[in-house]
């Protein structure tokens with residue numbers, strides 16, 4: 006997958022990459038012609054007693070070389086480094102698309118912060134590797150090889166050997182210090198991660214921190230982390246500060262050797278003064294590529310590690326997918342469960358055990374039970390957020406896995422316990438960014454869920470911005486907006502998973518009444534802790550530790566005098582006490 010993502014991109018841009026590398030080769034090579042022309046100009050000037058006329062052709066060549074280097078460099082930078090940016094965008098889109106195909110079980114094992122880091126830091130490291138670092142290496146290799154070639158072939162082998170003798174030592178020293186820099190840099194990054202995590206945690210949990218007067222402790226903890234980060238940066242500077250002067254020192258030695266032996270060779274007439282000038286020109290040309298070796302190696306190492314991490318995610322196979330011949334029809338809402346047993350990955354005990362029930366189209370099922378009984382799990386399985394064994398959940402007589410996910414989820418709408426509000430308008434939050442619904446439909450869904458009045462009191466009505474930078478909805482308003490979000494899609498099955506817990510009993514009764522009227526002929530599943538929300542259901546099941554303990558209608562369950570009866574009497578006493 007890693008290779009295929011990169012390969013696919015490189016293949017799609019092979020022409021611009023080929024042209025980019027050709028221009029880069031041309032620019033780097035032409036650049037190394039400059040010292041030679043400069044040297045021969047010096048010789049010509051010396052021969053002609055420093056007259057300008059004989060060197061005019063050379064001057065023209067130098068201008069042409071500079072111009073060609075400018076044009077080719079401009080072209081290759083645009084192509085190679087520009088393609089790096091396109092690669093970054095390509096991988097980001099691939100990753101995002103892939104993340105949306107993965108099921109909740111994937112997300113329950115990964116930290117959100119890590120996933121965000123992959124999407125930002127890792128992709129950027131891959132871009133640096135296949136953009137600027139690749140370009141710098143290729144450019145540097147061509148410049149170094151041709152410069153060294155000219156030093157040996159066009160000037161003098163002995164002089165070149167002597168002058169370049171310290172070079173391997175410089176490179177070895179650079180790689181040695183580079184490794185040290187890298188390990189200290191890793192510590193800086195870890196410290197940076199801790200500091201950002203702390204900031205993020207404090208901002209998200211600001212209400213809890215204030216409510217428990219934890220500001221002072223948190224400031225102290227943050228101070229310690231921040232000082233740790235500063236110290237690790239100082240440790241990094243201690244080694245990184247040594248690198249540039251050491252390299253400069255190494256090259257100064259090269260220049261001294263060149264000056265010492267080169268000038269003697271000029272005096273002895275073994276090389277011309279022009280050759281000597283050209284030689285020093287070549288020596289200057291290789292300084293910058295050699296200096297960047299350490300940086301390039303680090304970028305490559307980081308890029309490959311990042312690519313590995315991205316590959317780990319990209320190679321996770323989505324476990325919930327359409328079967329090859331998936332039914333592309335919206336089911337109508339006849340539900341059956343046959344001995345349904347389900348366990349979460351890694352969980353010791355099953356979340357649900359041997360659940361059998363029949364919910365014909367148009368009926369309402371009530372689900373009640375203590376916390377952790379498996380009520381939300383039942384809802385999640387009906388949306389196929391997790392896979393179940395074939396034949397355990399049937400929708401309209403067909404296995405749930407036979408339907409395309411799109412059609413199944415269009416037909417079954419879940420209003421979860423916690424509603425996610427997007428930082429957008431009320432309207433966008435109801436239609437979920439689909440522009441197929443008219444204003445009339447949006448208002449009708451809002452009226453049915455009893456949120457229309459609240460919306461009309463917002464400053465811009467349906468165009469009011471919600472979220473951090475807009476209006477913050479109360480718990481009850483959020484729940485009602487979530488019900489409108491489900492109703493506008495006119496689902497065959499509506500599942501309210503404790504979706505009325507934040508509204509008062511009177512509002513709950515009015516919403517349920519409104520749903521009863523509007524959803525005639527449609528299937529409903531009402532999961533609730535409050536008996537008042539589901540007492541009118543055609544069938545009620547009492548879940549406990551993943552199994553059905555009792556089932557029946559409100560009346561028959563009361564007559565049984567079991568768990569349901571106990572819950573009912575406890576809730577009645579509670580109501581009377583409050584009254």
Ligand SMILES: Nc1ncnc2c1ncn2[C@@H]1O[C@H](COP(=O)(O)OP(=O)(O)OP(=O)(O)O)[C@@H](O)[C@H]1O
Pocket residue numbers: 113349350352356374375376377378379380381382383
């Ligand atoms: N993603 C998950 N991974 C592992 N175990 C889970 C996961 N989600 C829920 N569980 C476990 O499955 C059991 C049933 O959870 P579920 O959320 O279905 O209960 P519930 O009846 O809806 O509870 P509540 O009324 O508190 O919402 C619990 O023991 C819970 O810890």
